[in-house]
Amino acid sequence: MKMRNSIAIALVLIFGIFLFRIFEYHHTSTSLNNSATYYNTNAPAEVGTANVVTAIVVTYRGLDTLGEVTVLFLTALIIGYILKQKNREKSVVNYTSEILITAVNILIPASIILGVYVFINGHLTPGGGFQGGAIIATGIVLLILSNPSKLMNMKVLHFIESISGFTYILIGLAGLLFAGGFLDNRILPLGNIGNLLSAGAIPIIYSLIGLKVGTEISSILASINETKENTIKP
Amino acid sequence: METFKIIMMATLALVMIISAVMAVVSKKMPLAILASGAISLLASVFFLVLASPDVAMTEAAIGAGLTTFLFFIILRKTEQNSHENEK
Numbered sequence: 001m002k003m004r005n006s007i008a009i010a011l012v013l014i015f016g017i018f019l020f021r022i023f024e025y026h027h028t029s030t031s032l033n034n035s036a037t038y039y040n041t042n043a044p045a046e047v048g049t050a051n052v053v054t055a056i057v058v059t060y061r062g063l064d065t066l067g068e069v070t071v072l073f074l075t076a077l078i079i080g081y082i083l084k085q086k087n088r089e090k091s092v093v094n095y096t097s098e099i100l101i102t103a104v105n106i107l108i109p110a111s112i113i114l115g116v117y118v119f120i121n122g123h124l125t126p127g128g129g130f131q132g133g134a135i136i137a138t139g140i141v142l143l144i145l146s147n148p149s150k151l152m153n154m155k156v157l158h159f160i161e162s163i164s165g166f167t168y169i170l171i172g173l174a175g176l177l178f179a180g181g182f183l184d185n186r187i188l189p190l191g192n193i194g195n196l197l198s199a200g201a202i203p204i205i206y207s208l209i210g211l212k213v214g215t216e217i218s219s220i221l222a223s224i225n226e227t228k229e230n231t232i233k234p
Numbered sequence: 235m236e237t238f239k240i241i242m243m244a245t246l247a248l249v250m251i252i253s254a255v256m257a258v259v260s261k262k263m264p265l266a267i268l269a270s271g272a273i274s275l276l277a278s279v280f281f282l283v284l285a286s287p288d289v290a291m292t293e294a295a296i297g298a299g300l301t302t303f304l305f306f307i308i309l310r311k312t313e314q315n316s317h318e319n320e321k
Contacts, residue, residue, distance in 0.1 A: 053288045118291070126287035134295035141303040148310075217300065225307060 048190035048199040049123040057128065058202050062183030066172070068130075069212060073165065076216040083223045096146050104146040111139035119210030123199040129206040133213025140218040144225050152222035161215040164208040171201055171208075243283065250276045263309055271302035 032040060039056055047055040057065055118125075119132030143150065175184035185205070191198030250273055257269035274297025281290035 051288075127291045128288070131288070131291040131295050134292070134300055138295065138299040138303065141300060141307070144307060145303060148307075221304065221307070224304070225311075227311075 044193055047185060047202070048193055049202060050194050051123055051125060053126070054123045054128055054202060054206070055199075058122075058205055059183065059185050062172070062205075065209070066168070066183070069165065069168070069209060072213060072216050073161075076161075076220050079220050080223050083227045096148070101146045104142045108139045108143055111142070112136050115139070115210065115214065119206050120203060121196070122206040122210075123202045124194065124196070129209025130213055132206075132210040133215075133217065136210070136214035137217035137221065140214075141221055144221060148225060151226065152218070154219060154222065157215045157219045157222070161212055161219070164212040164215075168205060168208045168212070171205055175201070239283070243280070246276050246279060264306075267302060267305045267309065270305075271298050274298040274301070 031037075039052055039060065043049065043052045043055040043060075047059050049055040115132040115135035115138075117132075118127040118135060119129045122128030122132070140152075171187070172183040174187050176182045179186040183205070185200035185202045188200040188204075190200050193199075197203070253269040253272040253276070257266045257273065260266040260269065274293055278290040278293040278298065281287075281293055
């Protein structure tokens with residue numbers, strides 16, 4: 001035990017020295033670098049978003065976002081495969097406090113509306129598909145916490161997830177055909193900056209990402225909740 | 235204004251370190267889970283002050299919200315399991 005503690009302390013010290021060296025050589029830049037300047041000056045005209053981060057995430061680096069969504073999809077797939085239940089049974093625990101149930105009944109609609117708001121306004125305000133999806137999934141987690149014996153309708157979750165992922169790819173391919181490249185948002189008119197219906201296909205893409213992320217995380221949590229305890233062996 | 239900001243951030247950083255230590259050392263599981271959630275919450279405040287609201291939103295939604303609740307669900311499952319083993 002003593003040995004292990006000293007190894008841990010030594011590792012922390014080495015890491016601390018490492019971080020301190022980085023801190024020592026770090027200097028705050030006073031101007032934007034080349035790519036940042038390009039994005040800042042050209043994004044509103046080229047992509048039509050008020051939020052430049054969204055322009056980078058969805059359009060300029062759209063392929064990376066597709067990769068992230070794919071990673072999350074694979075995670076959901078693997079967890080669903082490992083925790084697969086042949087006969088889904090209701091969870092044994094059924095005790096939850098009355099306060100939690102009442103509060104959750106008020107909070108679930110609010111959190112789902114907030115999530116939808118965040119991903120629909122992704123091109124105007126901070127936030128977007130991932131954040132909105134996570135907020136929706138938080139509402140679903142609250143539902144699971146307050147009522148553990150409730151069984152989710154997995155078919156609906158998987159259906160929404162597959163449809164939105166498929167449509168996302170289709171929109172990307174449409175950009176390849178009708179506009180500048182894969183995931184180009186100019187397949188739809190750009191509109192005026194600041195309007196809800198502007199920035200081409202970005203609101204649609206972000207809504208699809210939001211639905212996909214929300215249903216994926218919800219299905220992960222639901223399959224964790226429905227696992228019988230003795231099916232996971234260490 | 236600048237000094238106030240520095241003092242505020244230093245306090246937040248101190249609270250963050252304390253809760254990180256608490257998450258590791260604490261013997262009570264719910265306390266450790268809440269402490270690890272508090273780290274994410276304070277980190278999201280940091281991101282907001284450093285002018286990156288998008289990252290702050292992700293950190294608050296996933297780190298402070300989802301992960302904490304997920305840990306509580308799993309805590310209940312494992313505790314239930316250990317009760318069954320005791321019988």
